[in-house]
Amino acid sequence: MSNLLHYKGYIGTVQFSEPDAVFHGKVIGIKSMLTFEGDCVASLIKGFHDAVDEYLELCEASGKQAEKPFKGTFNVRISSDLHRKAYETALSQGKSLNSFVEECIKRAAV
Numbered sequence: 001m002s003n004l005l006h007y008k009g010y011i012g013t014v015q016f017s018e019p020d021a022v023f024h025g026k027v028i029g030i031k032s033m034l035t036f037e038g039d040c041v042a043s044l045i046k047g048f049h050d051a052v053d054e055y056l057e058l059c060e061a062s063g064k065q066a067e068k069p070f071k072g073t074f075n076v077r078i079s080s081d082l083h084r085k086a087y088e089t090a091l092s093q094g095k096s097l098n099s100f101v102e103e104c105i106k107r108a109a110v
Contacts, residue, residue, distance in 0.1 A: 005048045008056070010069055012036065012048040027051060029069030076101070 038044030090100035
């Protein structure tokens with residue numbers, strides 16, 4: 001079971017509010033705040049799709065570049081000891097730290 005929705009490269013979260021008897025969520029991976037809701041699964045999915053489509057239409061109409069989720073760069077905060085060990089391991093394998101970390105993530109993110 002997944003608590004995520006996918007549409008046009010965007011990802012939406014799924015939560016349920018029992019007091020309000022409504023599903024709701026937000027688009028993650030971008031700075032803009034896009035939210036949606038629905039009273040059943042079908043209307044939640046439609047709300048998510050509508051939020052993404054409206055965002056893309058608004059960006060196009062205003063000449064603004066739509067944010068793309070997951071551009072391929074991110075900062076990782078780790079201890080200085082682990083940073084050094086990772087760098088030394090990458091160096092000993094003839095790789096950049098970036099390619100070493102990418103390979104480790106590929107192995108772990110199945």
